[in-house]
Amino acid sequence: MKVRKHINDLYEDLRDGHNLISLLEVLSGIKLPREKGRMRFHRLQNVQIALDFLKQRQVKLVNIRNDDITDGNPKLTLGLIWTIILHFQISDIYISGESGDMSAKEKLLLWTQKVTAGYTGIKCTNFSSCWSDGKMFNALIHRYRPDLVDMERVQIQSNRENLEQAFEVAERLGVTRLLDAEDVDVPSPDEKSVITYVSSIYDAFPKVPEGGEGISATEVDSRWQEYQSRVDSLIPWIKQHTILMSDKSFPQNPVELKALYNQYIHFKETEILAKEREKGRIEELYKLLEVWIEFGRIKLPQGYHPNDVEEEWGKLIIEMLEREKSLRPAVERLELLLQIANKIQNGALNCEEKLTLAKNTLQADAAHLESGQPVQCESDVIMYIQECEGLIRQLQVDLQILRDENYYQLEELAFRVMRLQDELVTLRLECTNLYRKGHFTSLELAPPSTLTTTHLKAEPLTKGTHSSSTSWFRKPMTRAELVSISSSEDEGNLRFVYELLSWVEEMQVGVCSKCLSSAFRFTGSSSSSKGARLLYAPCVNSLNY
Template identity: 40%
Template sequence: MANASPDLDNAEAQRQLNNNNRPISSGFWETECTSSKLFECSRIKALADERDAVQKKTFTKWVNSHLARVSCRISDLYNDLRDGYMLTRLLEVLSGELLPRPTRGRMRIHCLENVDKALQFLKEQRVHLENVGSHDIVDGNHRLTLGLIWTIILRFQIQVIKIETEDNRETRSAKDALLLWCQMKTAGYPEVNIQNFTTCWRDGLAFNALIHRHRPDLIEFHKLTRSNATHNLQQAFNIAEQHLGLTKLLDPEDVNTENPDEKSIITYVVSYYHYFSKMKALIVEGKRVGKVLDNCIEAEKIINRYEALASDLLDWIEKTIAVISNQKFANSLTGVQQQLQAFTTYCTIEKPIKFQEKGNLEVLLFTIQSKLRANNQKPYVPHEGKLISDINKAWERLEKAEHERGVALRKELIRQEKLELLAQRFDHKTTMRQAWLNENQRLVSQDNFGYDLPAVEAAMKKHEAIEADIASYEERIGVVVELAAEMESEGYYDIRRISARKENILGQWSLLKELVAGRRTRLEKNLSLQKTFQDMVYMIDWMEDTQVLESRRK
């Protein structure tokens, strides 16, 4: 919208020029532009606030409709999700999975940790969270909280929608699929032409048409008129709530407005889709089971199929438990990352297929028993070890081993990452120590002491300063040794290279100390020699002075 403002200003200026056919002074122009911008910004903000208010109300009701299954409820969408508890419960209800248990406590750090667990679960579900962090939810950021709930609705309510057209067999998904479903279900209804999820629903006819298509006994559609939008909307919402059990997420005034909120309408319409799709699926499933039950000859084939599938599934479970129970990991960061990737692939691709097979076995066993019961035959009892309860127990052992594997892998990954950081730190420090050792070895290898006593004495002081510097550096050499020892104790995979570099540093350090000691010895000898020379000079001068005195006496 920010980009649209200059265009609107230019259009307004052009309109004024065309209408007035006279030049506009600069002061008038600036006043008109400022007023236009202020009006546009005010209008945009008012529309945004109105949209957010509708979304908040709709999303709050939607959240409560699902939390009701676990006897929970929220009052304020922005405040009640801040501690992460309700958000966790909502995701558990929608996904059917157990999330990590929320941390007890009401401090900010506890809230951040709980919300972060929920967001991490969404990321594991391959949900893209753009610019949403745990601190945003804990701080009650309105826009980002609404965005998070909408993302959850997309993932667990809308993303699963897939409609296959009859003409080109094209498969659509998400919003387009929901729109196509609405168009297909309302085709042929007068004055109902759904092209979007905003203005096309304002008169309430579309909602009533959807209900009438599936439950014509609930609505007298021919009596409805477009002019009575509020009545149409109220009737559809009440019938959906009372007869279909669909929570009234919207009120008539939310829809019968100039700019209905698209996300709120989609959230409500998708509840119609799931209800009617489930109703249709139950009807289709009933027909399919009834058709199977009519053919008694297939009973033995189904039993054999159950036995084979149960054996295959149990074999797969046992083999998988044996594999993932192995706590022997690769001794490198890359190796552990590959193992974690393989484990993730198993959890997201291989295991869901087997889980579906397990569900299919339950359905298959139910079909067998229904078929036999319909034909007054003795109920089928699977062989020992192939009961559904046996399969469920084996699956529980699999999930326990899977959990232990995941925990162990992540711990090992953290350990390997720590070792890699230690290795990088070790390499950095050894590089600096090597450069320092080379420079100081070069320095102490030079015997430029000078040729007189003052020069040698100055060289001795400089040497003592070098010795002090080297002595203070011994602690830094010790840090390298400590790092190498820590990596060795942790079993770092490239410890041979680390040990070699450490030994090289220690060897260079010993050589430096030897060079320093040798240089001091040479300096001391040179100093002693210079002092002797000085004494000799003093003696010679004394002797010459004595000779001069003796010659004068004679």
């Protein structure tokens, strides 16, 4: 609350009570009633309003009546003003370690003693003679602003120089100059004047508020060093990890990527929380130091404000979120690809086992064939081959997924699948070759009653040669028949080619040579030529097939 009032004569200007009420309104912030008249009755009433207000605030008024102030009694008027000063300016002093029954004067003296403790040759026991040399005033200021007062110089200066220096510096710090150097440079300065001025210094300087949420002048330097140290440590750490979090290039190895993700989770759940507590401590220290920064005791360098720390912290958090946004899908993707790769490995192992079974079964049939027995396990071998073909088809599908995703172990897996394909092709050829021979052997061993009409019987040329010239000519298996017993059309075609080649070879080497040798025994006559054609007819018919 502000009022436009001017006091020129303290004794005269307070007599009507208006200025006294205005003073109390400014000090308390409370609006008080007043009489607007100018008669003595109105003046007495206004002064009484002011005195009653002070009594309500528990201010002790000893022998001060309204007529004393209205009549301009100098002694009682000064006493009233001093009482107001004690209540509104000095009674609010809070000193840690004070007892509950201490007066405002005793509290102010205790504060002065604590602030000036440790200064050589300075001891405060009163508010009079201890202040006459000016050293006490300079010590108070030096404790709060050591940059403004040179205490070594104070020790060698005169009383008047010390007092002038203290009053000038205090005025720059916002303390109204209530004293003159010549009034204090006496053996016993006025106690009330010194108390009033010292209380003004107390109000202008930073202080530990009631409840202890603050730091005293003696703690400022140590707390400021702690603050600087923490900021100097935290900000470079934040910047370093901001750069680290901005790196979005991740390894393709699942083990390395998983380790990177676990490292990020540990950073997020452990390190970042510890540094967040560190940031909180910096903010707490700043709140303690803020009043000293505003007072000018501390010069805060650029980049050391908690807002600067918070700005860098925000950048780190953003990069962390972006990294997690990229890292988590990469881990999930690679885990899925790893599952597919494991599926390929398991499928390949299963296929290898099937191929081994097929080879062993094929070898068993080969042994049967060599011993003159018919093959017995062709259907089992075909079943194994078909199962392997199905497995390899699925392996190819899964392999293509890894190929599209550029999986880091693609070449190793592709080589294994290719090797399985090669083994399967080799097994097919061995199977075709073995069971082609098996079919021919079965036909030779079959009795005549089991042969179809497609197997032609040669007619005897003469009675004497009937038993010796009897032979059986097999007809090659058709392509459709071979495809039906094969695992795929390509394998059936391959078997058909081998069957035809084998049949032609057999016909040329075996059957045809016998027919031709018999035919050309009859030479020189038309009947002989006719007989030769008849004997060769079965070969021609078979070749035409």
